[in-house]
Amino acid sequence: MRRLNPAAILMLVPTHLLLLVVIALPSIYVFWLSLNESTYGSDLTFVGLDNYVTVLTSSYFWRAALNTLIVVNAVVYIELLIAIGMAALFLGGVRYPKIMFAIVLMPYAISEVVGVLVWKIMLNSGSGVLARTIESLGFGMFNWSVSPPLALSVVTLISIWHHLPFTFLLIYAGMLAIPKSLYEAARIDGATPWQEFWRITLPLTIPAILISLIFRFVFAFRLFSEVWLLTAGGPARLTEVLAVYLYQSGFKYGEFGTASATGWLMVIGSLGVASIYLWAMHRRMLKGND
C-alpha cells in the first residue's frame, strides 16, 4: 500500500468534485429544508423538527416503511440468488454469447416505466396475456390489484425482472475476473465442480457481491415506478412504499419540508438495512483488501 501522494489526491478530484457539487451540497440544503416549512415560490419558515414529527407520527409513513422493508429485502436477496446462479451457469460456457448477453440484459435496457407498463398489460385481470393464462390454468381470476400482498408480490417480481441484469452483470464480471489457474489448481486437487464453486468462485466473488448488494439496497429503497404505475399505492394507500409516500405527501402537495424530512429518514432507513454490508466493505477497505 502506497501512501497517498499529491498525484493520487488529484486523481480523486473529478469524482469527489462531482459528488460534492451535485449531491453533497444540495443534500445539506435539503437537510435545512427539512427543518423549515416551504412550498413553490414561498420563503422558508423555520419549524425545527416539526416536519420529522409529522412524518414519524403518520401511520401512512410506517405502513410505507414496512412495505418498503418487505419488498426491498425480498427483491435484493432473491435477485442476488438468481444472479449468482445465472452467473455460475454462464461461467460454465455459453453458446452464442453475444446474443445471449443482449437478451439477458434487455430487461435492464428497456426504460423502467415501459417495462412496468408492459407487465401491467400482461397481468391485467381479465384481459392480460399472463393473467388469462393463469386463469385458464384453473387458478381463478388473478386479481392482484386489490390485494396488497399480491400487489406487492407483483411489484417484487417486476422489480427483480428489471434489475436482475444489473446484479447479474456485476457478479458475472466478478466471476470472470477470477484467474483460470485457480480452477486448474483446484481440479488437480480433485475438487468437484460443486466444490470449485463453493471454495473458489463464490469466495472470490465476494467483493462484487458486496457492491451489488449495497447498491441494490440503495436503488431498491427508493423503488417508485413499479408501485406508482401498478397500484399508485392503492387500494386505499395500502401498498405505498416510502418513495410513493414521499411523492404523495411531499411533492403532490408541494410540501418541501415534509418531502425533505422523508428523504432524510429514507437515508437513515437505507443505511440501516445495508449497514452490515457497508460495515463489511469498510473493513475490507481498512485491511487493504486481499
Place this chain on the structure above:
Amino acid sequence: MTDAASIVLPNMAARRVAGTVRAIVRTLLFVLIIVWSAFPILYVVLSSFKQQKEIFKYPPDIIFTPTFEHYMALATKWTGFFPTMANSLIVAVGATLLACAASILSGFVYSRYANRFLAGSVLYLIAIRLLPPIVVTLPLFPVVDALKLSDTHIVLIVLYATFWVSLCTMIMKTFIDKIPRTLDEAAVVDGATTMQTLFRVIMPLALQGVAACAIFVFVFSWNEYLFALIFTTQHAKTAPLIISEVMDAVSGTNWGVLFAGVTVQLLPVTLLVMLAQRFLIAGLTAGSVKG
C-alpha cells in the same frame, strides 16, 4: 502403490449419462432465462408491428401481417422523436465517458492506496447516494437555472455521471484490485508516469470493469426521465420525454407508437451491450504473473 491407494476405474457409462443430464438441465435453464428476459420485450417488439386493434387481442396472434404504420407515425407525427434521440445519444455518451473517466481515476486510487481517510470516504461515496434524487432536484433546479445551464446537454451529462460515479468507482476498484501490483511497479521501473501506468497498463486489464460501468451509465442515461424532464425543455430534450408524451393522460396512450418508439430506443443499447460483451469476457489478466 501397495495397499489402500489403488485406482478404481469410474463407471464411464454412468458418467456419460450424468454428463448428458447435466447438458440437458443447462440447456433448459438457458431456455428459461431467455423466456424470462425476452418475453415481455418480445411482446413489445411484436406489438409494434401490429395494427392497433390487434395489440391487445387474446389469445395474441403470433403470426400476423406486420405493419409499419406506427414507425411511420413516429417519424411523421412525433417529429420530436428522432431529433431527441440525437440528444439522448450525446448525453448518454457524454455521461458514460465522464463517469468512466472519473471512476477509473478514483477507482485506481481506492485500489492502490489505503488509509483511514480513504476507507471512510468509501462509506461517504455510498451514503451520499441514499437521498432520493427527486429531493436533490429541489435545490439543484434554481442553481442550474442561475448558471444558465438549463436545457443544455452538459447539465444532464454532469448529473447522470455523478449519479453513477460512486458505483463505478467501487466497480473499478474491485477490478483493479485483481490486477497484480507488480505490474504497476514494472511500469514504474519501465519509466511510466502514474497516468501512463493507469492508462497503458491498468486500464486495458480492467476493461471488464470499464465495460460494466459503461453499460450501467449508458443505459441509465439513455432511459432517464426525471432529470431530463426537470432540466430540459427544447434544445437538450431527450427521447424518453417524447415516449412519455406518447403515454398521454388526456387522450390515452398510443400503444402502437409507444411500442415502436421503445423498440427503436432498444436498438442502440442492444448494440452497445453486444459490443461490450467482447470486453467483458476477455479475461485479459491470464498469464500476467507466475508460471
Place this chain on the structure above:
Amino acid sequence: MVAINIDRFVKRYGALEVVHDISFDIEEGEFLVLVGPSGCGKSTILRMVAGLEEISGGELRMQGVRVNELSPKERQVAMVFQDYALYPHMSVEQNIGFSLELARVPKAEREAQVKRVADILQIGHLLERRPRELSGGQRQRVAIGRAMVRKPQLFLFDEPLSNLDAKLRAEMRGQIKRLHQTLKTTSMYVTHDQLEAMTLADRIICLFDGHIAQMGTPHDLFDRPANVFVAEFIGSPTMNIVPITASKAEGRTVLTLAGGGEVSLPDGTALPSLTNDGNVLAGIRPEHLSDTPTPGATARIEGVIDMLEPLGSDILVTMQVGGATLTARCTDKGQFQAGQNLTLHFDPARLHLFDSKTQMRLG
C-alpha cells in the same frame, strides 16, 4: 570504482522498523547478491534501491550523487520481478519495448533494440506471442529482456528464479551468469537460495532480521562464517553446530559435547581464545567429516549411525553422538548400516567455533 553507495538505510512501516541502519557499496560491474531467509529485509532493500519503496532513513548514492528523491526511471535501474510482471495485454515485443516506447525512442530503433535483446536471450521467435502463450522459462527470459533493453546503470533481480522448477532454475542461473559476464552491468540480486547466491555472486551480503549478518565473497562466507546464522544458512547440507565445552587437560584441548560425547583433538591444535568458561558452539560442515582418516584429518569423533540418505555417489550419514546429531557427507560404497558404530575424522582447521551467547565467530 564504486557505483552505488547504500548509506545507513532504514525502512519503517509506521512504528515497525524492518531495515536497521544498513550500509554497503556496490562496485562498478559487480554482481552483488543479497541473501537471507524470508522476512530478512532483502527485498525491501532492493525495492528501496529501485525506487519502489520510500527510503525512510539514510541515503542512496549512484555515481556519488544522492538519488533518494528520483524515480526508478531517473535512477536508470531495471528490474526483474519474482513473478515476472509481464504485461498480459501486450505481445512479447511490446513488453520488451515498452520502456523504450515510453522514452519516445523511434520505432525503427526500438525494434532493432528489441531484436538484439531477443536474440541474446534466444526468444526471437516468440516476439508476436502474448505472455499467456509462453512457458515459465520463456516468460522469465522476456522479463530479463525487458530489463536488458534499457541498458540500465543497475540491474535489479528480485528472486527471479523462485517460480521455476529445479532444472530450469539451474539453466537460467547459468544464463544470467553468462549474461553478466557479457554485459558487465552492475547488478544486485536478491534470493533466499544460498546456492544461487554462491554460484552467481561476486560478493554476497547475508541478511538477518534487517541487519547485515555478513558481507564478503562466496568463499569468505563459506569458509569463515562470521556467526552461527551465516554458518547455518550458507552451504548445503547445513553445517553441524553443537554446543560443546572446551577444556584443557594435560596440555591437550578436549571438546566435550553437551550429552557427554568427546572429540579428540590432536596435540598442539591451536584454538582461538574461548569465552564463557569454554562453553561454546562448534561447527563443522558435513562434507568436512569423513569416515576414513585422510591426511590432515587428525580429529575424531565417535557415535552411532542414526539415518542414511543416499545421494548417488555420496551419502548423508546422520550420527548420534552424546545427545547431539551430526551429519556427514561421505562417499557411498555401501559400507554404512543404521545402528552401526562409526568414527568420523576431520581436519581441526575446518572446525568453526562460535560464542554461545553472542553467536559470533571466535578467532
Place this chain on the structure above:
Amino acid sequence: MLRKILATAVLLAAAGSVSAQEPRTLTIISHNVHKTAATGGDLADAQNIAGEWAERNNVTLNWVTLDIGPLHDRLLREMSLGETSVDLAAVLNTRVVPSVATLLEPLGPHMEANPIEDFEGISEGLREATVINGNVVAVPYRHATNALHYNETLLEERGVAVPTTLDELLAAARAATFTRDDGTRVYGLVTTLDTHVTALQFLSAFGAVYIDADLNVHANSPEMIAGLTELANLYKEGVLPPNVTALGLDELIATMREGRGVFAINPFSRYTALNDPAASLYPGQIDVMPFPTNDPGVASANTEFWSWAIPANSTQKDLAYDLIRELSGKDATVRAALNGNGPVRPAAYEDPRIIEKLPYAAAESIGLRDASVAVPAFADAVEATTVFIEEMQAAVLGLKTPEEAAASLQTRAEELVARSK
C-alpha cells in the same frame, strides 16, 4: 479525454444560451392537446389560430408540451425562480390552489386595458372558478366534462334499452354484464376509480357533493352513503371490473374499444378515441350522453377545465396576454373546437360548423350547462382528493362500510378545510 468533454460541454452551454436570447420568442408550456387546439397540429384541416397571431406579431412560438403531472411540476418550479423563460402556461383548475395563484399574474388590469371579446360568453361556472382571492388569474380554455359513453352494439346484443335515468342505468349495467363463451368478461360499467373525478361523477348523480364551492363538507350525507353503497354493490356483483381501483385511463379506453365494457364514465371528448376506426373494434358504435340522474332531463356533470395563465415572473406578460385574448375570442373558440378542443363558450355548440363536425355537440352543451367543478380550489384541495380516493376505495372494496368511510371522510375533509381557512 476529460479535457475534451469539458471543452465540448462549454461549447454546448454557450450554444444553448445564445439561442435562448433570440428576440421575440414566446415560450408556451402546455399539454399537447392545447397545442393541437391552438394550432391544429397535423390535422388535415388545421385551424392555426396561434400561428396566424404569431405571424402578424412577428413572434416565434416556442411550444413546450408535457403530460399533466410533469407540466405542473415544471411550471411550479419555473414560477419559483426569480425570472422564468415561460411566458404562457396551460393550467388545470384543480392545480390552481391559492398558493399557486399568488405566483400567477393577476389578469384584471390587463383585461381592463384590453378586454377579451365577450368574456361573459364563457361558461359562468368556469369563469368563477378562476377567480382566486378576488383576482382573475386564468382564462378558461378547454373543458373536460364527464359523461356516459355506451356501446350500442352490446346493448342491442343483450337486449337492453338505452337508459334515461340513473336507476335505469344501474339496471341496464347489471343486465349488460356477462361472460362470453371464450371466457371474456364484459362489464356493465367501466370507470377509473384511481382518481376522484369519475367517482365523484357517479356519486353526484345521487345528489352527493363532497366539498361545495363555499368549502362546506358534505361527505357524510345520505346521498354520499347511497352512492358509495351502490358503487360497492356494483363491484361485489362484478358489474365493475375487479381491478377497478387500479384501472387507469388507458385500460378504460382499451376495455371499451375491445367491447369488454358497456357503459363508461368519461369526458365527452373521449368519443373520438373510443370510436377511432384504427384502434376500436366498435368504431362509430360507442355513443355518449350526459350522465343521467333520477330527475329526467337533468344531467349530472362533473367537469375539469384548463385555463391559460401567465407566470408572475414572466418577462413578456403583455405579449402573452395578447395571445390569450386572441385564443379566447368567439371565433377562435369555434375554430379551436374544430381542432378538437372542448369549447368553454356554450354558444359555440350552436355554431353550424361545430354541429356538423361533432356528433355529440348537443349532448355536451347540456353537460356544460349543468357542469360543476368536482372539488373547489383551496389550499389543501389536492390532499382532499387523496383522502377522498382512499376512503372511496376502502368503501368500494369492502375494507370499510360505506357509512364508516363517509364518516371518516367527513372528519378528515373538515380538518383539511379548517386548516385552509
